[in-house]
Amino acid sequence: MVWLFVQFASTILLAVFSGIAALCASRTYLAPTKGKLYSRLRLSLVWMGISGLVFLVKVTAVVVLAASDEVFVEDKVTMQLPMLAFPAAAIVLFSIPAARKIRAAAAKASKEPPAAQDRLAAASTGWLFPVQVLFIGSLLSVIQQFFIAQWPLKIGTVLAVWLVYAIVDYLLWIRQKSRYRRFSEAGLPDTGTLAVRLSRKGGVLLTVVLIAAVWFALGAQASRVPERMSMAGHEHAHTGGTASQFVSVADLTGPQTGKADQSFILEAKKTMITLPSGERKEAWTYNGQIPGPELRVKQGDLVEVTLINKDVDAGVTIHWHGVDVPNAEDGVAGMTQDAVMPQQQHVYRFIAEQAGTYWYHSHQQSSKQVRMGLYGIFIVEPDGAPPQKTADMAVVLHKWQTESGTSVTLGELNRLQHKTAEPGTFVRLRFVNAENILAPIYISGVPFQVAAIDGTDIHEPEDLTNARLDLAAGGRYDVTFVMPDTAVGISRQIGPFVQDGNVLVISPSNEGMPPDIIKGPVFDPVSYGTPAKTKFGPDTRYDRNYKLVFDNRLGFYNGKFTFVQTINGHVFPDAPMFTVREGDLVKMTFVNRGFEDHPMHLHGHHIQVLSRNGKVVAGSPWIADTLNAAPGETYEVAFVADNPGIWMDHCHNLDHAAVGMSAHLAYEGVYSPFEIGSATVNLPE
Secondary structure (H helix, E strand, O other): OHHHHHHHHHHHHHHHHHHHHHHHHHOHHHOOOHHHHHHHHHHHHHHHHHHHHHHHHHHHHHHHHHHHOHHHOHHHHHHHHHHHHHHHHHHHHHHHHHHHHHHHHOOOOOOOOOOHHHHHHHOOHHHHHHHHHHHHHHHHHHHHHHHOOOOOOOHHHHHHHHHHHHHHHHHHHHHHHHHHHHHHHHOOOOOOOHHHHHHHHHHHHHHHHHHHHHHHHHHHHHOOOOOOEOOOOHHHHOOOOOHHHOEEHHHOOOOOOOOOOEEEEEEEEEEEEEOOOOOEEEEEEEOOEOOEEEEEEEOOOEEEEEEEEOOOOOOEOOEEEOOOOOHHHOOOEOOOEOOEOOOOEEEEEEEOOOOEEEEEEOOOOHHHHHHHOOEEEEEEEOOOOOOOOEEEEEEEEEEEEEOOEEEEEEOOOOOOEEEEOOOOOEEEEEEEEOOOOOEEEEEEOOOEEEEEEOOEEOOOOOOEOOOEEEEOOOOEEEEEEEOOOOOEEEEOOOEOOOOOOOEEEEEOOOOOOOOOEOOOOEOOHHHOOOOOOOOOOOOOOOOEEEEEEEEEEEEEEOOEEEEEEEEOOEOOOOOOEEEEOOOOEEEEEEEEOOOOOEEEEEOOOOEEEEEEOOEEOOOOOEEEOEEEEOOOOEEEEEEEOOOOOEEEEEEOOHHHHOOOOEEEEEEOOEEOOOOEOOOOOOOOO
């Protein structure tokens, strides 16, 4: 939302402009001539005027955001705006009239020294103090916005900020009054000797440095994740039952007996690969492949996958992204299992209940391991043969960081990719975004339909032409079309097709190029397809209502100063634990106050999107397991608590999860016996 950025930018600019105005105003009385006095006063008035305009822009942005959701502006209304409005009013009432009066008495071009009464008037606390207080309020607003958790707003935080504001203003008032008194008694500006001025500035600088050093040391230490701890938080997971009713996540397994319908072996190992640039790079792979082997099963199959770790030192797991497996099969190190260390193995067994497009990846240090290559495609085909001749292709979007920059792939690690399909063939492209950010996809040369989102079919999809598909990190779109006589192109960018890893061409004879990609509308699931009956409607009564507010600020995580990504003002392990009972109807509201996309992924469940920014979903039911909340967006979603366990609910920009953007959904009476930390084999995301 543009107003979110307007509010943020106006806060920064107001601190800059009000600081310049305060500096100009505080040095006016030191002007050597009347002309300089006049010039400095005029400059002060100009910067005051600019600051006033920026303040009005900030107020407008706050009002607009408040109309969307009060969550966006609670801290602005209770702290920032009052700290700015009071001095701004004082500037209008006192500072500007006083400055104009002093300026009128000064000769614009005069080189004479200012009269004593002019200097005294220019040093008056009555006109200087409001300008300086506006700068203090602006500076505190920036500090609060960058460093202090903003939601949920706590009365202690508000009082602390106001206390600092009052103390600084009081000390400034005492200093200004004392200096004015000395100046009026001596009749000369009280500037002191050079040594005195330098010692004052040095003392202030040293104090600031010492305070910052102490804050940095204490903050870094306080943010460290314990060497050994429960990722689930036993005090939350053990609520709602007697000791005899507690169930371990390790007991919530898939079928442990019976012959598997489909068996696979995935070996995690280090492999040297060649990128499209020609650069050789070490990757961590399943079975030596990038992506890992494509696993295809039939709906209803009992699937058995044996994970063997050959030589990945940090340990690995397999998380079945989007597959609502039993909790013990979810593959989260430190939550549902211990990481599989070198020369160890682990067996996953579950029934593939829902047909659709999914993927798998390691959930041990996933921000690093997925980037290094530990991911692959998992497809559950409907039971029975397809009704017509079909070309079924999976396309993975992934990025590699290389010495020469970023290498983007669309499918395999090669240049321009060609696939063949005979005219009249029903083509299904299964797009999987294995990146950390929203990925655009363009299709040219044929009308197409979005047949499924995150493994769930769209009800009565409609034809799209030149539409851009923005695929959430971790999300999937199934796109279908009937193959024409000419080539069809898939690209990550508009314009002509280029010979790089951003392009896939499907043609009848492996020849020819599709038409250029042109800019079209962005695909919007809110209004796509037609309505159908679902579990949730406007009259649904929910057993649980939770709000998740996403934000970002500067702070510490696990001993490092970084740009932390927060849920309800906290990072893991202090992020919220959302408790449910089996059978509950749960409603969640996502609000993104920050400045980055957050593709939220709830393990073990699919959610139904009810509304976005207050607009009710009017097309096909929108069912997802990874939902991208863009800056300024608000979503309402719902799901049935029908899969007992303790489940991660985290941002699938895995770099965000790595700095603490992870919460958990815990069923009452369930606990996890596993632990994380440097003293264990399980490492946080």
